[in-house]
Amino acid sequence: MQVAPSILSADFGHLSRDVEAICDGGCDLVHVDVMDGHFVPNLTIGPVVVETVANAATKPLDIHLMVENNPFFVDLFAPLKPAYISFHIEEEKHPHRLIQKIRSRGIKPAIVLNPHTPPEAIEYLLSDLDMVLLMSVNPGFGGQHFIDSVIPKAQKLKAMIEKHNPQCRIEVDGGVNDNNIKRLADAGVDIVVAGSFVYKHPKGVKEAIASLRVKSE
Ligand code: DX5
Ligand code: ZN
Numbered sequence: 001m002q003v004a005p006s007i008l009s010a011d012f013g014h015l016s017r018d019v020e021a022i023c024d025g026g027c028d029l030v031h032v033d034v035m036d037g038h039f040v041p042n043l044t045i046g047p048v049v050v051e052t053v054a055n056a057a058t059k060p061l062d063i064h065l066m067v068e069n070n071p072f073f074v075d076l077f078a079p080l081k082p083a084y085i086s087f088h089i090e091e092e093k094h095p096h097r098l099i100q101k102i103r104s105r106g107i108k109p110a111i112v113l114n115p116h117t118p119p120e121a122i123e124y125l126l127s128d129l130d131m132v133l134l135m136s137v138n139p140g141f142g143g144q145h146f147i148d149s150v151i152p153k154a155q156k157l158k159a160m161i162e163k164h165n166p167q168c169r170i171e172v173d174g175g176v177n178d179n180n181i182k183r184l185a186d187a188g189v190d191i192v193v194a195g196s197f198v199y200k201h202p203k204g205v206k207e208a209i210a211s212l213r214v215k216s217e
Helices: 012-024 047-056 070-080 095-104 119-128 150-164 181-186 205-216
Strands: 002-005 030-035 061-066 084-088 108-113 131-135 169-173 191-194
Touching: 002 205, 012 030, 012 047, 012 205, 030 047, 047 061, 047 070, 061 070, 061 108, 070 084, 070 095, 084 095, 084 131, 095 108, 095 119, 108 119, 119 131, 119 150, 131 150, 150 169, 150 181, 181 205, 191 205
Parallel strands: 002 030, 002 191, 030 061, 061 084, 084 108, 108 131, 131 169, 169 191
Antiparallel strands: none
16 A cells, blocks of 8 residues: 655645655655645645645655646646646546646646546546546545545446556545555555645654554555
């Protein structure tokens, strides 16, 4: 199981320090939540701040767009060379075109599904994707309660991926902690995003990341 801490729960007054802490603490990816105040009722960070994150990070960036006008934001963030850019299928009329645009910039394309969106919505896109991100909360905020229906959904998606594109990874985002990670691992999830669990852990970020790994086994 790979762990991608979300910097949404970091202390933005000490952002570089908090990015270094998760990288030194053994994370696999640095998850960056970009919100525009339109697609979701919250506003986060743009390329100026994400450049600071990229400079501090020694692990690849995983940029999660929660925005309207995805192509505009892909152009803004592509120069920072993230490993992944993921966009919401609920907000994209031309997903194949956007996947090609992301891939043409040397970045792995991923699609995000909100909790209510069925995996069948992206069946004909799976062969073109490097990752599918399943939301296990309604996007917009850290610290929300895990929605359990993501477990059978991940199982269903895993079966579809085996058929269409076995290399495609499954990531889950929202309310992930050491109580639900084993069920996610058993359902076929490859990567978890964890914000508040990692940054608010009483023993610190390194212990938090390690405990997610141990509990996933
Ligand atoms: C929510 C974001 C998540 C969030 C996760 O819209 O996409 O990445 O930061 O935070 P936790 O782990 O606290 O639910
Ligand atoms: Zn996210």
